[in-house]
Amino acid sequence: MVETPADVRRDIELTRERMSTTIDQLEQKLNVKQLVADHPWPALALAVGAGIALASSKSDVKVAAAAAEATKGAGSRLGGALDDIVANVMATATTALHQQIDQFVDELKTSLSKSAVKSSDNGHGVGPVDLDPQRVPSPTRDILRAD
DSSP states (O other): OOOOHHHHHHHHHHHHHHHHHHHHHHHHHTOHHHHHHHOHHHHHHHHHHHHHHHHHHTHHHHHHHHHHHHTTTHHHHHHHHHHHHHHHHHHHHHHHHHHHHHHHHHHHHHHHHHHHHHHHHHTOOSSOOOOOTTOOOOTTTOOOOOO
16 A cells, blocks of 8 residues: 555654653653652652661762772872962962052052142141131030140
């Protein structure tokens, strides 16, 4: 029997639909979150059983021992390399910090020297100046200066 291209397309479309349906069903069956929501007590029992089985197998101790054996001797080489890296980072950070502090001190000196020149030019000194001669000084508000 000879199939036409339309028949082949129809068969392909039907196969796709069946496969999509099958995949959707498998995803629903394998959705752990939904399984736990649908059957909480068996899920809890399974989790407790798996925890007991893992704890009694002492697999964590075996893995730790294997890791310690595999990394034997690597600690001293790694420690030396890490010490060098930390020393370089600390030296760079210290140098950068010193430069920032020196720059800040220089800016502060410049600012203070400009402020001193400006205050000596206007003859008022440093601090607020009361320009109202009629105002009576208040001891709680005014600070008396000894010039």
